[in-house]
Amino acid sequence: MSKKSPVSRSGRFAGGPAAEVAQFTESISFDWRLWKHDILGSLAHAAMLKKIGVLTRQELAAITRGLDAIGKEIKAGKFKWKAELEDVHMNIEAELTKRVPAGAKLHTARSRNDQVALDVRLWLREEITGLLGEIADLQRALVLLGEKNADVIIPGYTHMQRAQPVYLAHHLLAYVEMLERDCERLWDCHSRVNVCPLGSGAIAGSTLPLKREMVAKLLGFVNDGGAVQVTQNSMDGVSDRDFMIEFAAAAALLAVHFSRLAEDVILWAGTEFNFIKIADAYTTGSSLMPQKKNPDIAELARGKTGRVVGNLMALLTLLKGLPMTYNRDLQEDKERLFDTADTVRATTRLLAAMLRNTKVNKAACAAAACDPALLATDLADYLVRKGMPFRQAHHVVGAVVALAEKAGKPLNKLTLAELQSVEPVTGTKYFGRDALGVFNLKTAMAKRNITGAPGTKEVAKQLARWRGRLS
Numbered sequence: 001m002s003k004k005s006p007v008s009r010s011g012r013f014a015g016g017p018a019a020e021v022a023q024f025t026e027s028i029s030f031d032w033r034l035w036k037h038d039i040l041g042s043l044a045h046a047a048m049l050k051k052i053g054v055l056t057r058q059e060l061a062a063i064t065r066g067l068d069a070i071g072k073e074i075k076a077g078k079f080k081w082k083a084e085l086e087d088v089h090m091n092i093e094a095e096l097t098k099r100v101p102a103g104a105k106l107h108t109a110r111s112r113n114d115q116v117a118l119d120v121r122l123w124l125r126e127e128i129t130g131l132l133g134e135i136a137d138l139q140r141a142l143v144l145l146g147e148k149n150a151d152v153i154i155p156g157y158t159h160m161q162r163a164q165p166v167y168l169a170h171h172l173l174a175y176v177e178m179l180e181r182d183c184e185r186l187w188d189c190h191s192r193v194n195v196c197p198l199g200s201g202a203i204a205g206s207t208l209p210l211k212r213e214m215v216a217k218l219l220g221f222v223n224d225g226g227a228v229q230v231t232q233n234s235m236d237g238v239s240d241r242d243f244m245i246e247f248a249a250a251a252a253l254l255a256v257h258f259s260r261l262a263e264d265v266i267l268w269a270g271t272e273f274n275f276i277k278i279a280d281a282y283t284t285g286s287s288l289m290p291q292k293k294n295p296d297i298a299e300l301a302r303g304k305t306g307r308v309v310g311n312l313m314a315l316l317t318l319l320k321g322l323p324m325t326y327n328r329d330l331q332e333d334k335e336r337l338f339d340t341a342d343t344v345r346a347t348t349r350l351l352a353a354m355l356r357n358t359k360v361n362k363a364a365c366a367a368a369a370c371d372p373a374l375l376a377t378d379l380a381d382y383l384v385r386k387g388m389p390f391r392q393a394h395h396v397v398g399a400v401v402a403l404a405e406k407a408g409k410p411l412n413k414l415t416l417a418e419l420q421s422v423e424p425v426t427g428t429k430y431f432g433r434d435a436l437g438v439f440n441l442k443t444a445m446a447k448r449n450i451t452g453a454p455g456t457k458e459v460a461k462q463l464a465r466w467r468g469r470l471s
């Protein structure tokens, strides 16, 4: 292929690039998906060109009609993308110019460098808003699962060893908190995405009296306080990809949170835990072992974290040592960006759907949570209430645990005499007849009522708080 490209190469070049060069340098195969934002940017730019007298009213009308028609064809899948036109910007502009002579004026004081910077910002702005909505839905699914099983208690784990009892809802709400911080990070990143670079030109702005604020306002680059946001340095405007890296970083952390949730789900769905049952439609079978029901959504959520973290690394490396200003290297940003956004959005959606189709096995949870060893710390707290220093209480309860192990019975089956047998001989008896009452799980849960604790009242309060916030 050595066709002359009608848009960018006319004049300086004798012919189009060699076929293998065109194939190596094209980006239309992936940046076509910026078409809507490219058209929106062109419409705003054209309106501004009319305002400063570069376009007549009729020319603006013709360009607007032409771009609208092209947009409709793209949407309907009828537009023919041409690889020899390299990218989405040139494909749309070339087609417009073929149909509308005034299209040749559209690129006045604009370069693909500020155009692509604009398009990805517009695209990402929308993606972040969409993703935030989907994360809220996943939070709602977690809250709902907690509410439906409000009375379910499970062991909480540290080092994967049973530690202390918690309400299942408390465990699930830990993820709701993580996801909320992810939302805050994404929204913070959004404020830096939401700045208009158009008018930066190729590198050095323009000698024409562009109305940058007008374009920015038309495209909604306005902050919470209503102030129009435009980039303040043309060189930075065309080469900055910080906003993209920030998004990739926030998304990577989100994916890491997904991987932790996924791991819990995988463990809980396993025969050894048996805490939950995921509905058939949200699991897959084995091609060989007929009995298998695999938690593939959770496994893929965990696995996809690798590519999202990898995309962040790729973007950081892409920017590292890149001289000012635009370099073609930057074309490599888009696939990483698209992949990150697509991956976290799909994962968010599927995790929410999976959780909505998950049932809790209350009997298995109760069997695991009734282990009295989970309340050994409560027994130490009992001694503290009686005036014993905590370090000593910890030691005494340790001896109680050893005694129970030796006697081959659970902690709550020890007698008062056995408890008292390990107390230091000081004259005061710390263990009283009420000591074994510590092992009543229900009262134990009722006692944990400081802010953030997994107590009965506190968890109900947190569930209600999240229910209200997310509705």
Ligand code: ARG
Pocket: 027, 031, 087, 112, 113, 116, 326, 328, 330, 331, 332, 334
């Ligand atoms: N496809 C290019 C990209 O994604 C658009 C900008 C091209 N600019 C240039 N001077 N060749 O970065």
